[in-house]
Amino acid sequence: MIIESFQNEKIKHITKLLTDNRFRKKSGVFVVEGQQENERAQQYHFEAVEFYICESIFKGSTPKEKIHLVSDKVYEKIAYRGSSEGIIGIYKTKESDLNDFKLKVNSTVIIVEGVEKPGNLGAILRSCEAFGIDALIVADGKTDFYNPNVIRSSVGCLFGMEVFQADNNEVYEFLQKNSFNIYTTIMDETSKDMFERDFTKRSAVLFGTEHSGLSDFWYGKGQNTLIPMTGSIDSLNLSNAVAITCYESLRQKKF
Numbered sequence: 001m002i003i004e005s006f007q008n009e010k011i012k013h014i015t016k017l018l019t020d021n022r023f024r025k026k027s028g029v030f031v032v033e034g035q036q037e038n039e040r041a042q043q044y045h046f047e048a049v050e051f052y053i054c055e056s057i058f059k060g061s062t063p064k065e066k067i068h069l070v071s072d073k074v075y076e077k078i079a080y081r082g083s084s085e086g087i088i089g090i091y092k093t094k095e096s097d098l099n100d101f102k103l104k105v106n107s108t109v110i111i112v113e114g115v116e117k118p119g120n121l122g123a124i125l126r127s128c129e130a131f132g133i134d135a136l137i138v139a140d141g142k143t144d145f146y147n148p149n150v151i152r153s154s155v156g157c158l159f160g161m162e163v164f165q166a167d168n169n170e171v172y173e174f175l176q177k178n179s180f181n182i183y184t185t186i187m188d189e190t191s192k193d194m195f196e197r198d199f200t201k202r203s204a205v206l207f208g209t210e211h212s213g214l215s216d217f218w219y220g221k222g223q224n225t226l227i228p229m230t231g232s233i234d235s236l237n238l239s240n241a242v243a244i245t246c247y248e249s250l251r252q253k254k255f
Contacts, residue, residue: 003052004071011070013051014078018148025093032089032148032156033081034143035060040156042090049090052078057086080148093146098137098164098174108132108199108249109180110242111171111206113214116142122153123239127155130247132253137164139171140215141208167189168217176190180204182222185241187234191224199249210238 003011017024017031024030025175029049035058042048050066054075070078078088110133115121121143128136143150145163166174175182183197183205197203206222208214226235226243236244 001068001070003074006074008074010052010072011078012233017090018078018080019136020022020051021144021147024146025144026095029075029090030151031080032091032151033087033148033149034152034156035081036089037088037156037159038088038089040159041089044183046094046159046160049092050089052088054086057084060085060087063089069161070250075209084193087241096162096164098166098170101162101164103178103202104134105202106200106253107202108253109133109135109137110246111139111204111207112141112211112238112242113139113168113206113218115196115238116209118143118147118149119153120152121145121147122137122155122158124128124163124242125150125154126157126165127239127243128247129154129161131242131243131250133161133246133249135162135164137171137204139166141165145217148169165234168215172217172221175204178202182206183225184214184218184222185226186219187222187226188224191226193228194225194245195221195228199252203249205245205249207238207242210235 014031017065032038048066051063051103052068052070054070056072110128112124115138123138148179151158179202181203182202204215206218227241
């Protein structure tokens with residue numbers, strides 16, 4: 001049977017998962033749209049609850065169970081991407097505890113404080129995954145990892161990353177307990193270029209929001225570190241700054 005009504009309870013449920021953060025968290029499930037994203041969710045062992053497929057659009061390999069077919073109009077209503085591939089999956093969220101993170105001698109973690117924009121968080125996840133960062137930690141975050149726009153802008157990189165959320169005190173205690181070199185992106189007379197920092201040892205790099213930087217909590221708690229620039233501008237977009245830092249970590253370890 002093909003679901004053709006917008007008033008179908010399952011369609012109402014998906015719509016609410018997409019638009020209501022509190023409902024999504026309370027339900028313990030989240031929405032994944034797109035073939036690549038769904039493949040990555042399954043590759044990294046996220047438990048699928050059900051799938052919604054529009055047969056006139058979807059060209060991939062159809063899941064063998066938990067499938068609901070939907071009409072073109074219904075799919076258009078529940079699809080949140082500009083271009084779509086005809087498949088939406090519902091998955092159970094995973095709980096993560098920072099103290100369960102399996103550290104390596106040279107682990108590099110990226111920490112973003114107070115990040116608000118889901119698109120920024122997704123782009124940061126993409127860079128972290130691409131350049132081998134061991135974990136992304138959101139400190140005092142304003143958005144959650146399972147926001148649909150985080151998944152979309154990360155192109156499903158969320159699923160293969162170690163991701164954690166904690167408050168500033170918990171993050172700082174974790175870094176101290178595990179002997180991290182703490183690099184804070186604060187500009188003052190003590191700041192040094194990132195090329196002078198040692199990413200071959202256990203390292204954490206902290207970034208604040210684009211409009212105000214790191215909060216006062218982090219002042220004096222790390223080594224102030226900057227990306228060297230030769231132009232007239234004195235700052236970069238947050239996701240670009242993270243991407244450059246991630247690459248420098250990889251460069252020092254691999255090249």
